[in-house]
Amino acid sequence: MLVKTYGSAVFGVNALTITIEVSISGGNKYYMVGLPDNAVKESLQRVESAINIAGFRMPRQKIVVNLAPADIRKEGSAYDLPIAIGILAASGQIPSEELENYFIMGELSLDGAIQPIKGALPIAIQAQNDGFKGFILPKQNVREAAIVDGLIAYGVETLAQVIAFFNKSEKLEQVKINTKEEFLKNIGNYEHDFSDVKGQENIKRALEIAAAGGHNVILIGPPGAGKTMLAKRLPTILPPLNLYEALETTKIHSVAGKLSAADALMTIRPYRSPHHTISDVALVGGGIHPQPGEISLAHNGVLFLDELPEFKRTVLEVMRQPLEDRKVAISRARFSVEYPASFMLVASMNPCPCGFYNHPEKECVCAPGVVQKYLSKISGPLLDRIDLHVEVTPVNFSELASSREAEKSEYIRKRVIRAREIQDLRFADKQDLHYNAQMSPKMVRKVCQINEAGTTLLKSAMERLGLSARAYDRILKVARTIADLDGSENVALEHLAESINYRSLDRDGWAG
Known part of the structure; x- marks a missing residue:
């Protein structure tokens, strides 16, 4: 007898419907076909044990499973349950009439318990x-x-529950989520707050500008100055x-398996802070079994790289x-997947290996040339x-020690x-342009026009401070x-002047 059940495979952040065809006929061997990996091939051992524990029998005939x-x-291992x-x-132990109406996914334990899967949300959308x-x-x-509206979701714990459902001897309880209510419930519910940070008003101002324009930012300062504390509060x-x-x-x-059982919808912006020993695959994604990397997990949020030169x-x-x-597009010989990666980069670093270059009180003990060598670990194109x-x-x-309360987030x-x-409003007619940091050089010239006095100030600053050519567009974007x-409506002199102050690493002689 031939029976079909339905599941899904996840590629990137989307899913594809997979038909699981099971045929039982004369013979005594099991066959698994349809390009299964080792985890899928091993499923027959888990399936046999789970079926026996549930009080049913594994057919001793020729079984062909085609994916x-x-x-x-x-x-x-998510194909175990289907x-x-x-x-x-296919062996006639449960009716097959209702199978065509349901996606079924889950990993089976030997005792019939059902273990969690990855990518439940994109699979549900595909269903x-x-x-x-x-x-x-x-x-x-x-x-x-x-x-996912319009789809009935049943959460099960054992194979026996699923069997009873299709045998119509037990009903499963539908889980309902009010998406709008879930979205509004925890929105803006952050553990940290800028009011926790004492002083550092100029740094808070810089992070406010970064947040307003979607700008990437690097914080340079000695150990204990509050760089990590400030970055954690940016979201x-x-x-x-x-x-x-x-x-x-x-x-x-969901695809990465990072959602807890209590989460239905992420309502606060993600904040990811990988250690500096991270590999390039872990950062951008990919691998033998392709998974999103840290830059994709930070999508719509903040990626914080602490001690940037140590990466x-x-x-x-x-x-x-x-x-x-x-x-980010991950291309390999056997697959090609694409993950979104629209994040704000916040990096921090010490000004030198000892951490005290330019410190107002402590003296830097680094040898001559060491500071420049340390800073040169960050390439010009990245900077x-x-x-x-x-x-x-x-x-x-x-x-x-001040008791004055700082401004809240x-x-x-x-x-x-x-x-x-x-x-x-400014970029309403631009499909892939949402905030100032995304502007092209051509758009910068159009949107960030400055008057003659502003041009004189910018020319003077670039000559006096030795700012590089790449600083020009960045200064105009930040000023906007x-x-x-x-x-x-217009970029004024004070806006330009403040923006110029945020180009420390572009100044000639900054690192000696």
Whole structure:
């Protein structure tokens, strides 16, 4: 007898429908075809044990399991459950009439318990697109699938529950999620707040500008100056995720298996902070079984690279294209996938190996030339993609001991949102342009026009401070963002002057 069940394979952040065909006929061998990997081939041992524990029998006949389309490689253990149900239906132990209405996915333990899977949300979206009635999946993943409107999501814990459902001897409880309510429930609910940071008003201002224009930023300062503390609070002043961004971000984390059982929808912007020993594959994604990297997990949020010069140069260089294109394409001999990667890069670094170059109180003990060598670990092309270079100085005791409450993130966020609204109007007719940091040189000339006095100031600053040519466009972009924060239609002299201060690493002689 031939029976079909339905599941899915995840490629990138999207899913593809897989038909699991089970045929039982005369003979005594098991065959698994359709480009299965080792985890899929091993499923028959798990399936046999789970079926026996559930009180049913594994047929002692020729069983052929085909995973169609057969030219696409099937990976992982999530096909265990549809294979088990297919075998039981093909052997006449459960009816097969309802199988065509459901996607079924889940890994089986030997005792019949169902383990969680990756990519439940994109699979659920694919099931809805293909017109399936429902999706039967592990209970740990059911909240992800339940946010897809028009699809019935059933969370199950054991194979016996699924068998009883198709035998109509037990009903499964549908999990319902109000997507709008779930989205609004925790939006803006951040653990950290800018009011926790004492002093550092100039750094907070720089991060406000970065958030308003979507600019990448690097913080340079000695150990203990508060660089990491400030970076952790940057997501709290970014505009809240809209529903489309929340779904897109949730899909990526679902594919990577990073969502907890309690999460249905990510409602706060992600913050990722990988260690400097990370490999280039872990950062950008890929691998034998392709997975999103840290830059994709930071999509619509913040990627913080602490101690930037300590990262391997190859790791930093692979970020150059994603920073420009806001997506990463992973191409290998057997597959090609694309992951979104639109993130704000926030990097921090000490000014030298000992950490105290340019320190107001402590003396740098690095040998001559060491500072320049340390800074040269960051390549020019990567630095070219960072708009704001901000020097962070230590907080003095009087500021630390002050009882005056600092400004809360919610007030800064309101100003950022107003500036973003101005940019939304400005770039309304541009499909892939949303904020100032994304402007091309041609767009900079059009949007960031300055008067004669501004031109004189910029010329003087570039000559006096020895600013590089690449600083020119960056200064204009940041000045445009400062003007947006002020609600100004034109880029004024004070906006240019402030923007020029945020190009520390471009100054000749900064590192001796």
